[in-house]
Amino acid sequence: MPGYAVLATHSTAQAAPEQGAASAVVQLLDEAGAAQGPAVVLSGDQLAGFVRDVEARRPRWVWARTADWYPGLLAAGCTVERACDLALSRTILRHSTAAAETGYTVGLRSGEADREDADPAALPPARIPENQDALFSEPRDERTSVEAVAAEFLEQQRAVPATPRGRRLQLLLAAESAGALVAAEMRHHGIPWRPDVHEALLAGALGPRVAPGARPARLEEVAVELRAALRAPGLNPDSPQELLRALHRVGVDAKSTGQWELREYSHPALEVLQRYKKLSRLHTANGWAWLDAWVHDGRFRPEYVVGGVVTGRWASRGGGALQIPHTIRDAVRPDDGHLLVVADAAQLEPRILAALGRDNGLADAARGRDLYQGIADQGFGGDRSHAKIAMLGAMYGSTTGEAGRLMPQLTRTFPQAIGVLERAARTGEAGGVVGTYLGRCSPAASERWLAGQRATSAEEQRRADGAARTRGRFTRNFVVQGTAAEWALCWLAEIRLRLRAARAAGRDDGELVFFLHDEVMLHVPAEAAERVSAMVQEAAERAAVLMFGRIPVQFPVGVVVVGSYADAK
DNA sequence: ACGGGCCGCGCG
DNA sequence: AAAGCGCGCGGCCCGT
Numbered sequence: 049m050p051g052y053a054v055l056a057t058h059s060t061a062q063a064a065p066e067q068g069a070a071s072a073v074v075q076l077l078d079e080a081g082a083a084q085g086p087a088v089v090l091s092g093d094q095l096a097g098f099v100r101d102v103e104a105r106r107p108r109w110v111w112a113r114t115a116d117w118y119p120g121l122l123a124a125g126c127t128v129e130r131a132c133d134l135a136l137s138r139t140i141l142r143h144s145t146a147a148a149e150t151g152y153t154v155g156l157r158s159g160e161a162d163r164e165d166a167d168p169a170a171l172p173p174a175r176i177p178e179n180q181d182a183l184f185s186e187p188r189d190e191r192t193s194v195e196a197v198a199a200e201f202l203e204q205q206r207a208v209p210a211t212p213r214g215r216r217l218q219l220l221l222a223a224e225s226a227g228a229l230v231a232a233e234m235r236h237h238g239i240p241w242r243p244d245v246h247e248a249l250l251a252g253a254l255g256p257r258v259a260p261g262a263r264p265a266r267l268e269e270v271a272v273e274l275r276a277a278l279r280a281p282g283l284n285p286d287s288p289q290e291l292l293r294a295l296h297r298v299g300v301d302a303k304s305t306g307q308w309e310l311r312e313y314s315h316p317a318l319e320v321l322q323r324y325k326k327l328s329r330l331h332t333a334n335g336w337a338w339l340d341a342w343v344h345d346g347r348f349r350p351e352y353v354v355g356g357v358v359t360g361r362w363a364s365r366g367g368g369a370l371q372i373p374h375t376i377r378d379a380v381r382p383d384d385g386h387l388l389v390v391a392d393a394a395q396l397e398p399r400i401l402a403a404l405g406r407d408n409g410l411a412d413a414a415r416g417r418d419l420y421q422g423i424a425d426q427g428f429g430g431d432r433s434h435a436k437i438a439m440l441g442a443m444y445g446s447t448t449g450e451a452g453r454l455m456p457q458l459t460r461t462f463p464q465a466i467g468v469l470e471r472a473a474r475t476g477e478a479g480g481v482v483g484t485y486l487g488r489c490s491p492a493a494s495e496r497w498l499a500g501q502r503a504t505s506a507e508e509q510r511r512a513d514g515a516a517r518t519r520g521r522f523t524r525n526f527v528v529q530g531t532a533a534e535w536a537l538c539w540l541a542e543i544r545l546r547l548r549a550a551r552a553a554g555r556d557d558g559e560l561v562f563f564l565h566d567e568v569m570l571h572v573p574a575e576a577a578e579r580v581s582a583m584v585q586e587a588a589e590r591a592a593v594l595m596f597g598r599i600p601v602q603f604p605v606g607v608v609v610v611g612s613y614a615d616a617k
Numbered sequence: 618a619c620g621g622g623c624c625g626c627g628c629g
Numbered sequence: 630a631a632a633g634c635g636c637g638c639g640g641c642c643c644g645t
């Protein structure tokens with residue numbers, strides 16, 4: 049019974065099956081990390097079949113990058129239950145203060161390792177190719193051999209101490225790797241997208257389709273209207289500079305053409321400009337060109353970048369997957385006989401803050417579905433909008449305006465929770481590192497930043513103080529955003545486990561197809577929708593217990609079953 | 618002609 | 630109501 053199955057491109061101990069052929073090597077390890085038999089050398093077309101056979105024994109797969117191996121396996125119809133992504137784990141461990149005493153991070157954490165020009169010899173297996181094609185054409189670098197991958201895995205295991213902090217870090221590593229599997233699977237399945245609905249929507253707003261580079265009829269009409277309203281016949285409305293000059297000429301003395309600033313001014317042209325910008329945005333960001341580039345065979349398959357944000361949130365590459373505007377969400381439609389289950393965590397970050405601060409008052413406020421009303425009832429005389437401004441301002445580090453004025457009131461009402469934020473801010477301002485609940489750490493202050501803090505002149509001091517406050521706002525937000533991202537990873541992993549369990553029991557409960565920070569979408573057979581809705585709720589409860597144990601903070605999830613993503617909110 | 622930086626706006 | 634956090638992307642702008 050193998051504990052682990054290590055997958056790599058080659059072995060330093062064995063020759064490839066034939067020169068130049070795509071190949072892979074699998075080495076089974078027992079629970080203690082000892083090799084079980086010799087490594088198995090496979091040609092590319094043997095790989096998926098072999099993985100499927102080994103998967104029946106439920107090992108934990110260990111590979112350099114999930115994104116290098118799993119898409120190919122999925123394409124061959126093969127899924128795995130559990131895997132360890134060494135690159136993602138390495139990034140977390142390298143910055144972790146919990147792993148700092150164990151040796152794994154020695155010589156890696158003092159800012160050196162983060163620089164591109166750092167000595168590569170000082171790093172663990174580096175230069176892992178971006179994708180499988182590159183892998184097979186790479187020279188057989190011994191740092192990507194199955195022996196090296198196994199060695200790094202064991203080294204990473206040893207880097208996690210057997211302490212409460214270490215166990216949380218272990219959970220983070222597991223959740224991050226599970227996330228990598230989910231990301232590959234979501235891309236494989238794709239978001240169901242109806243090009244006909246999208247095109248109808250574009251035609252309705254912009255007019256008939258035009259060639260790339262041309263301005264659609266409706267957009268050109270608004271441009272003509274705008275030029276008239278600004279009395280600027282030659283105006284290119286896409287040029288912020290020309291626009292600003294034209295605005296100045298009609299008495300709008302704004303410093304930029306951003307909508308938040310123009311809101312302060314009153315002029316008949318501003319409404320026209322607003323309409324132009326909305327239409328232009330639709331055309332350039334999510335118009336016909338976008339549809340051609342990103343939607344194929346009725347699916348939008350964005351690439352998710354797990355851990356792409358320092359806080360642990362995902363990023364995406366291609367198609368702006370995490371910015372699908374509400375205006376085009378109607379094009380997201382389930383296949384025949386299917387429905388979309390869309391779930392989002394209600395006011396996740398303040399609830400996370402309540403958990404971080406073990407703040408019973410805030411936990412009480414979070415009891416109901418509407419946390420901000422709860423806060424309002426406890427400390428703001430029932431004024432929900434004040435409560436929301438104050439809480440968001442506290443988490444983002446707002447000091448001015450209404451949010452600033454409301455802060456003392458918030459601090460008096462929830463001293464434990466606000467204390468967490470203030471401590472994180474002070475640490476960041478002083479150049480220190482903060483960590484999430486599970487132990488993802490913020491980046492260390494750069495040499496450049498530290499040098500800036502050693503100010504001499506008054507002007508330099510002013511800039512240094514500004515830089516310190518900026519960093520403080522980042523670390524303040526990091527603990528909340530990062531811990532929320534951890535909760536979301538656990539939620540995803542729990543959902544995935546339940547979908548696999550259903551499948552193993554002979555049920556089709558559908559697939560995860562989209563994830564957006566605190567929101568998930570599943571594409572499910574219609575008859576499964578109610579069952580899956582309940583499952584997603586249960587997974588959320590389980591995620592909270594997994595992370596925080598039994599605490600009095602609730603993490604309610606809003607779930608809707610819809611026939612169009614536009615109906616989800 | 619190319620590309621890095623900035624602006625502006627979409628999402629949470 | 631305020632403009633405080635984290636991103637990606639398309640277009641413009643300007644240096645090379």
